[in-house]
Amino acid sequence: MPVAAKRHRGRNIALIVAALVILGVVLWRWHPWGGPSGARATAGASSGRAGRGGAGGLANMPQPVHVATARQGEMPVVLTALGTVTPLANVTVLPQLSGTLQDVFFKEGQMVKKGDVLAQIDPRPYQISLDNAQGTLARDEALLQTARLDLKRYQTLLAQDSIASQQVDTQASLVKQYEGTVKSDKANIDTFKLDLVYARITAPVSGRVGLRQVDPGNYVTPSLTNGIVVITQLQPISVIFTTSEDNLQQIIQQTQTGAKLSVTAYDRSNTTSLEGGSLETLDNQIDTTTGTVKLRAIFQNDKNLLFPNQFVNTRLLVDTIKDAVIVPTPAVLNGSMGPFVYVVKPDNTVTVRAVKVGPVDGERTSIKSGLQVGERVVIDGSDRLKEGAKITIPADKPRGASGARGASGAAAASGASAAHGHHRKHAAQASE
Numbered sequence: 001m002p003v004a005a006k007r008h009r010g011r012n013i014a015l016i017v018a019a020l021v022i023l024g025v026v027l028w029r030w031h032p033w034g035g036p037s038g039a040r041a042t043a044g045a046s047s048g049r050a051g052r053g054g055a056g057g058l059a060n061m062p063q064p065v066h067v068a069t070a071r072q073g074e075m076p077v078v079l080t081a082l083g084t085v086t087p088l089a090n091v092t093v094l095p096q097l098s099g100t101l102q103d104v105f106f107k108e109g110q111m112v113k114k115g116d117v118l119a120q121i122d123p124r125p126y127q128i129s130l131d132n133a134q135g136t137l138a139r140d141e142a143l144l145q146t147a148r149l150d151l152k153r154y155q156t157l158l159a160q161d162s163i164a165s166q167q168v169d170t171q172a173s174l175v176k177q178y179e180g181t182v183k184s185d186k187a188n189i190d191t192f193k194l195d196l197v198y199a200r201i202t203a204p205v206s207g208r209v210g211l212r213q214v215d216p217g218n219y220v221t222p223s224l225t226n227g228i229v230v231i232t233q234l235q236p237i238s239v240i241f242t243t244s245e246d247n248l249q250q251i252i253q254q255t256q257t258g259a260k261l262s263v264t265a266y267d268r269s270n271t272t273s274l275e276g277g278s279l280e281t282l283d284n285q286i287d288t289t290t291g292t293v294k295l296r297a298i299f300q301n302d303k304n305l306l307f308p309n310q311f312v313n314t315r316l317l318v319d320t321i322k323d324a325v326i327v328p329t330p331a332v333l334n335g336s337m338g339p340f341v342y343v344v345k346p347d348n349t350v351t352v353r354a355v356k357v358g359p360v361d362g363e364r365t366s367i368k369s370g371l372q373v374g375e376r377v378v379i380d381g382s383d384r385l386k387e388g389a390k391i392t393i394p395a396d397k398p399r400g401a402s403g404a405r406g407a408s409g410a411a412a413a414s415g416a417s418a419a420h421g422h423h424r425k426h427a428a429q430a431s432e
Helices: 002-030 036-060 124-159 165-199 245-256 399-431
Strands: 066-069 071-087 090-093 099-104 117-121 200-202 207-209 229-232 237-244 262-266 273-282 292-299 311-328 333-335 338-344 350-354 356-361 364-369 376-380
Touching: 071 356, 117 165, 124 165, 165 200, 237 245, 237 311, 245 273, 245 292, 245 311, 262 292, 292 311, 311 356, 311 376
Parallel strands: none
Antiparallel strands: 066 376, 071 237, 071 311, 090 229, 099 117, 117 200, 207 229, 237 292, 262 273, 262 311, 273 292, 311 364, 333 338, 338 350, 338 376, 356 364
């Protein structure tokens, strides 16, 4: 048993030594520590050096930009402000007499015209009062007629010296009394007729009715808090907005000449035009707390796009500048010296030009001074520019040349790829 154990241990040792020898030969044959990893490290160092050289070269390379030409045209002077849609009439319909509400003839949200019947109060008590007043008038008119006949007789007898003059004077006073009573009776009749008119409630203005506040069958009085319904006039409708007191003189100069200033209402996002109108009037005093003045613009609102108490953006066209120098708004930049532009010179370099900016209309900006019509300015790609920087304008390059360059570049790339493949194949054969 000891001899067999020693033999088994000897075989194991021999196998281990043989495996180590084979592993050493394999490692010596392929030496992975000096192969691809080292090549990759060397390539990385080379690419780093190339990257640093490329960065330096990129800084000196012409920068691609987009340009636009300064043009001459009309520039509108527009004042923008936030406004509130305000109806010209907002009426709470209240009953003018007390009674039971019999019928309601409108539907909630309905458009009504002035004079349309809205509701009916029970007219019977007022009809009875009218009939009573008419009866009283008939009686008093009969008494007046009798008194006048008696007065005429007394005057005849007085002329014959048959009665005393005192009796004639008393009868004349009685006639005056009955005349006053008849006038009072007629006034009572007119009052009860008016009550019958008030019992039939009509729309005082044209507009849209709101939600019904009282249902039929309720007893209503003139002191009703919320009324029966609220009518809001929608056509036409107004927008009240404010502007700075600095713009007041310019607006007044235009309105005093009789000109109607155009006003356009936009939605909350200030992108969609809702309605066009005109400036109607302005307030008679400036708000000292804000330094602004209120203005009212009128809109016909045919499509009902403007709704009461809606917030809108207003644009008031005050004036139009003729023959203004206009450039795209992105061309104007702001720096320590104020507004400036990059002007493109004939040698494809740029120069910094300070300008004085005029009115701005969205994507267009007018230049008061500092730029001439026909000069080209940079509108995109100006973040890497400085005084005297070189530029390239891709839009000016013909397609044929760029296509040829693209084809030659593709051919060069394919040639480089083929050479790289051949090099790899040769390296594999050498290793074998």
